[in-house]
Amino acid sequence: MTNERAAPPTISEVAAEAGVGRATAARTLGGYGYVSPELRERVLAAAARIGYRANAVARSMSTGVTHTIGVIVADIANPFFGGVVRGISDAARPRGFDALVLSTYEKLSEEVAAADVLMDKRVDGMIIASAALDPASADHILQARARGIPVILVDRVIPGLHLDAVVIDNRTASREAVARLIAAGHRRIGFVWGPPVAERPTRRRDFVDVGAGNLSTDGDRLQGYLDALDDEGIAFDPELVMVGFKNEERAEEEVRRMLALPDPPTALFCTETDAVTGALRAIRGAGLRVGEDVSLIGFDDSSWAAVMEPPLTMIEQPMLALGARAAEALFELIDGEADGVRVHTLETRLIERASVTRPPAS
Amino acid sequence: MTNERAAPPTISEVAAEAGVGRATAARTLGGYGYVSPELRERVLAAAARIGYRANAVARSMSTGVTHTIGVIVADIANPFFGGVVRGISDAARPRGFDALVLSTYEKLSEEVAAADVLMDKRVDGMIIASAALDPASADHILQARARGIPVILVDRVIPGLHLDAVVIDNRTASREAVARLIAAGHRRIGFVWGPPVAERPTRRRDFVDVGAGNLSTDGDRLQGYLDALDDEGIAFDPELVMVGFKNEERAEEEVRRMLALPDPPTALFCTETDAVTGALRAIRGAGLRVGEDVSLIGFDDSSWAAVMEPPLTMIEQPMLALGARAAEALFELIDGEADGVRVHTLETRLIERASVTRPPAS
DNA sequence: CTGCCACCTGATACCGGTACCACACCCACT
DNA sequence: AGTGGGTGTGGTACCGGTATCAGGTGGCAG
Numbered sequence: 001m002t003n004e005r006a007a008p009p010t011i012s013e014v015a016a017e018a019g020v021g022r023a024t025a026a027r028t029l030g031g032y033g034y035v036s037p038e039l040r041e042r043v044l045a046a047a048a049r050i051g052y053r054a055n056a057v058a059r060s061m062s063t064g065v066t067h068t069i070g071v072i073v074a075d076i077a078n079p080f081f082g083g084v085v086r087g088i089s090d091a092a093r094p095r096g097f098d099a100l101v102l103s104t105y106e107k108l109s110e111e112v113a114a115a116d117v118l119m120d121k122r123v124d125g126m127i128i129a130s131a132a133l134d135p136a137s138a139d140h141i142l143q144a145r146a147r148g149i150p151v152i153l154v155d156r157v158i159p160g161l162h163l164d165a166v167v168i169d170n171r172t173a174s175r176e177a178v179a180r181l182i183a184a185g186h187r188r189i190g191f192v193w194g195p196p197v198a199e200r201p202t203r204r205r206d207f208v209d210v211g212a213g214n215l216s217t218d219g220d221r222l223q224g225y226l227d228a229l230d231d232e233g234i235a236f237d238p239e240l241v242m243v244g245f246k247n248e249e250r251a252e253e254e255v256r257r258m259l260a261l262p263d264p265p266t267a268l269f270c271t272e273t274d275a276v277t278g279a280l281r282a283i284r285g286a287g288l289r290v291g292e293d294v295s296l297i298g299f300d301d302s303s304w305a306a307v308m309e310p311p312l313t314m315i316e317q318p319m320l321a322l323g324a325r326a327a328e329a330l331f332e333l334i335d336g337e338a339d340g341v342r343v344h345t346l347e348t349r350l351i352e353r354a355s356v357t358r359p360p361a362s
Numbered sequence: 363m364t365n366e367r368a369a370p371p372t373i374s375e376v377a378a379e380a381g382v383g384r385a386t387a388a389r390t391l392g393g394y395g396y397v398s399p400e401l402r403e404r405v406l407a408a409a410a411r412i413g414y415r416a417n418a419v420a421r422s423m424s425t426g427v428t429h430t431i432g433v434i435v436a437d438i439a440n441p442f443f444g445g446v447v448r449g450i451s452d453a454a455r456p457r458g459f460d461a462l463v464l465s466t467y468e469k470l471s472e473e474v475a476a477a478d479v480l481m482d483k484r485v486d487g488m489i490i491a492s493a494a495l496d497p498a499s500a501d502h503i504l505q506a507r508a509r510g511i512p513v514i515l516v517d518r519v520i521p522g523l524h525l526d527a528v529v530i531d532n533r534t535a536s537r538e539a540v541a542r543l544i545a546a547g548h549r550r551i552g553f554v555w556g557p558p559v560a561e562r563p564t565r566r567r568d569f570v571d572v573g574a575g576n577l578s579t580d581g582d583r584l585q586g587y588l589d590a591l592d593d594e595g596i597a598f599d600p601e602l603v604m605v606g607f608k609n610e611e612r613a614e615e616e617v618r619r620m621l622a623l624p625d626p627p628t629a630l631f632c633t634e635t636d637a638v639t640g641a642l643r644a645i646r647g648a649g650l651r652v653g654e655d656v657s658l659i660g661f662d663d664s665s666w667a668a669v670m671e672p673p674l675t676m677i678e679q680p681m682l683a684l685g686a687r688a689a690e691a692l693f694e695l696i697d698g699e700a701d702g703v704r705v706h707t708l709e710t711r712l713i714e715r716a717s718v719t720r721p722p723a724s
Numbered sequence: 725c726t727g728c729c730a731c732c733t734g735a736t737a738c739c740g741g742t743a744c745c746a747c748a749c750c751c752a753c754t
Numbered sequence: 755a756g757t758g759g760g761t762g763t764g765g766t767a768c769c770g771g772t773a774t775c776a777g778g779t780g781g782c783a784g
Contacts, residue, residue: 008481008509010770021734023773030772036732056482058770061423062739068462068483076463077448077682079441086439089465098479100430101438101463103451117460119370120418121430147370248665273665280669303610303635304666307642320439372740383764388742395743398762420740424769727784735776746765753758 009050018046029054060122069330070118070126071101072111079273080300080319081129084154087323088127095331097124106131115140118149125150125330127323133213135161150333154326156216157343164333166326166344170217173315173348174224174271175231177297180313180350181267182232185358186295189234190258190265191225192251193218193275194242201243204236218246221271221299240265242275251278252285259286259294266359267295273302276312295356310354318346371412380408391416422484431692432480432488433463434473441635442662442681443491446516449685450489457693459486468493477502480511487512487692489685495575497523512695516688519578519705526695528688528706532579535677535710536586536633537593539659542675542712543629544594547720548657551596552620552627553587554613555580555637556604563605566598580608583633583661602627604637613640614647621648621656628721629657635664638674657718672716680708 015025020039027033028043029052035043046052060066071088073081081103089099100123102114108131118126130153132138138158144151153165181189195210195218207222214222222241229236239261242254251274258265259282268283270276276298283294290296291310298305301316325344332338377387382401389395390405391414397405408414422428433450435443443465451461462485464476470493480488492515494500500520506513515527543551557572557580569584576584584603591598601623604616613636620627621644630645632638638660645656652658653672660667663678687706694700 012770015734022771023734023736024732026770026772027733032772034732039733053478053482055484055770057419057422057428057484058739059772060419060739061741061770062772064739066419075448076438076451077441077444079439079444082439082441082444085463086437086465089438089463093464098462098464098483100460101447101451102455102460103448116415120415121460122417122419277665277669284669284671302666303639304664304670307639307646308666308669309646309671374740377764384741385743385764385766386762388740389763392742396762401763417740420769421742422769423740423771424742426769725784728782730781731779733776733778735774737774738772739770742768744765744767746763748761748763750761751759754756 008055009052010055011052013050014043014047014052017050018042064122066122066124067097068100068121068123069097069327070114070121070123071099072104072114072118072126072128072130073101074104074106074129074131076101076103079302080155080317083319084129084323084326087320087325088327089323090320091324091327097327104131108132108137112140115144119144119147123149125152125334127152127154127326127330129153129155130158131215132158133215134159150330150338152326152330152333154322159216162341164329164338164341164343166322166329166346167216168317168322168348169345170220171224171227173299173350174221174269175227176224177315177350178225178228178269179231180352180356181269181295181297182228182234184267184295184356186265186267187234187359188237188263188265188267189225189229189240190255190268190279191222191241191271192255192268192279193246193271194222194244194254196246197243199243200238200241202238204238207236207238207241218271225269246272246274248274248278248281251275252281255279255282256285259283259288265294267297267356270296270298273298273300275299276305276314280308291355291357293360295359297350297356301351306353308355312355313353314351316349316351318348321346370417371414372417373414375412376405376409376414379412380404426484428484428486429459430462430483430485431459431689432476432483432485433461434466434476434480434488434490434492435463436466436468436491436493438463438465441664442517442679445681446491446685446688449682449687450689451685452682453686453689459689466493470494470499474502477506481506481509485511487514487696489514489516489688489692491515491517492520493577494520495577496521512692512700514688514692514695516684517579521578521581524703526691526700526703526705528684528691528708529578530679530684530710531707532582533586533589535661535712536583536631537589538586539677539712540587540590540631541593542714542718543631543657543659544590544596546629546657546718548627548629549596549721550599550625550627550629551587551591551602552617552630552641553584553603553633554617554630554641555608555633556584556606556616558608559605561605562600562603564600566600569598569600569603580633587631608634608636610636610640610643613637614643617641617644618647621645621650627656629659629718632658632660635660635662637661638667642670653717653719655722657721659712659718663713668715670717674717675715676713678711678713680710683708 015022104110301314305312466472663676667674
């Protein structure tokens with residue numbers, strides 16, 4: 001097994017092989033300028049003979065275009081972001097663009113480092129699901145833009161920063177889901193995946209403020225929950241909101257706590273997949289049954305949700321479309337067709353299954 | 363908002379700013395060669411002042427190294443591959459490498475195109491979950507290697523091709539899972555996610571041959587199933603093997619068919635997540651209950667499987683480790699520490715929960 | 725037949741780094 | 755004082771493309 005790395009042929013070698021000048025070979029292969037049919041033929045034949053393929057790095061060096069877009073997400077292993085990234089690549093591939101994907105695990109420092117890497121590698125644009133909570137921590141994004149790199153935010157918006165973005169209407173989606181629960185007769189509704197604060201605020205306004213110090217998605221979902229409560233004049237109870245670190249275990253703990261309350265929730269609204277599974281564990285652990293003892297609606301539909309017993313009512317996010325739209329918006333920016341900052345809002349869908357029923361007669 | 367793309371400063375500008383030669387600035391910033399402390403200081407200060415960052419494209423052009431690894435998977439939106447890719451990037455990042463991820467949707471033509479893109483972009487190595495079934499269709503991989511690009515196969519091996527790979531032992535994992543079912547008393551065990559042939563073979567040997575015309579993972583899993591049957595002297599029944607296109611709907615159809623057989627399966631072995639959910643739908647549709655009427659073991663554990671009613675017994679694949687190991691193996695190749703072709707086999711784990719019980723008394 | 729122009733081709737500068745090498749300078753030794 | 759060697763610095767070729775421009779050739783009009 002010879003490992004003699006045959007250096008890929010260059011345009012000069014093609015030119016030599018074809019017996020023409022370097023420029024002529026370049027013009028033929030690069031598809032620009034004029035070349036007579038005869039020479040074009042000779043060059044093409046020579047290129048095919050020695051297996052020429054243009055060196056994209058060299059091309060980028062001289063054109064300043066890499067045909068690569070940088071994607072920064074929280075975690076590529078999270079099916080939601082996996083879907084978004086797929087949407088992006090599917091939309092980018094036909095245009096000859098590829099995606100360089102970096103995960104940040106919600107750490108701003110990682111995000112800044114990722115943005116630096118992408119700038120250094122001269123990506124033609126970036127699509128970012130940012131962990132930045134406010135303009136002050138979004139310097140890396142502004143810097144990229146200052147260097148002329150188009151940026152599209154996806155999934156999350158940065159409050160106070162006027163940037164192009166592709167998102168869903170979390171507040172409305174959440175409000176409608178909770179309204180659905182209320183319409184079924186529930187008045188004690190738990191909110192799972194709340195603000196990441198150690199101590200539970202006691203006043204409603206504090207929750208809202210705290211929500212502002214949260215990712216825009218989480219904050220908006222909490223707002224939608226509050227909206228729905230207000231719509232029906234239902235009192236807000238801080239005890240029914242999860243607080244603390246956001247993971248499955250913590251969600252389970254919090255739901256267990258809620259279920260043990262003197263006046264426990266009869267329904268749960270979970271704003272993330274891990275919140276749903278955590279809640280399910282707690283419900284099961286308390287010897288209760290979903291759809292009988294406690295109703296449930298969750299975010300992020302999946303094929304699993306449909307085969308649960310009972311099948312779960314879920315809010316479906318258009319992950320692929322989110323990514324595809326972000327890529328399209330980015331290309332508009334790259335092509336210079338930008339007519340001001342725009343925020344694209346995509347539709348969610350409440351998929352009604354069997355986890356929402358009337359509250360048990362008390 | 364000024365859009366004047368301030369061209370990023372180059373090394374020449376830093377040199378001018380510092381009042382030194384280009385080479386001296388380059389030596390300082392590139393961290394090679396000698397520079398006196400005074401000048402080094404001046405250069406560093408100048409670089410900081412004008413915000414210099416090395417152009418990775420230019421650097422790649424002259425060094426021939428891109429610090430980018432190409433990753434080709436079937437579908438980045440599939441949680442399994444999402445996990446693998448995360449494992450890869452997590453292992454690559456500390457070494458200053460990033461991942462260019464391409465999805466093929468199991469289409470060989472897409473895979474070939476992807477490999478071309480990666481070669482053109484001069485990635486330093488590739489990690490591929492190939493859709494190639496035999497050496498004849500793996501020309502693109504051989505070609506990459508011939509050009510000196512290290513390649514590591516992940517998840518799947520190409521029978522007959524001696525290449526570095528990181529996989530799990532599908533045959534053994536499958537055999538053990540099915541053995542577990544047999545140990546519980548089952549003798550009629552359905553195999554869901556079988557060969558993609560339109561017509562069901564009638565002879566066992568044909569299944570094996572057909573398995574060879576399948577992805578190595580699927581073929582090995584079928585083999586393991588047959589092994590387990592043989593171990594206990596249980597007769598093979600072609601009717602208990604799914605055939606045809608592999609998706610959730612088709613799995614549901616096939617399981618429904620099996621369940622309607624005169625002598626239906628009392629247990630199901632599903633080799634993929636979609637096979638599990640499809641099977642679940644069919645079981646539910648037939649008015650049967652998992653863990654009571656029919657036992658089930660599936661591949662690819664997830665947080666959902668643990669909260670199903672009943673919790674599902676699943677085979678856990680070390681997705682992250684698969685990716686991480688592949689990246690490590692790739693770096694060994696890149697660093698030239700390769701001592702012959704190696705196949706790394708990672709351990710799976712059978713997570714026993716409650717979906718396996720004794721068959722109902724007949 | 726000459727002259728001009730259109731047409732085609734090839735030489736070459738450039739992108740921003742890396743890395744080799746020449747050279748200037750300084751010191752020590754004979 | 756002359757020479758050798760070491761040291762620090764800057765000049766420059768090169769990577770493989772793109773793109774501009776100069777120049778050669780042939781044809782056609784005057």
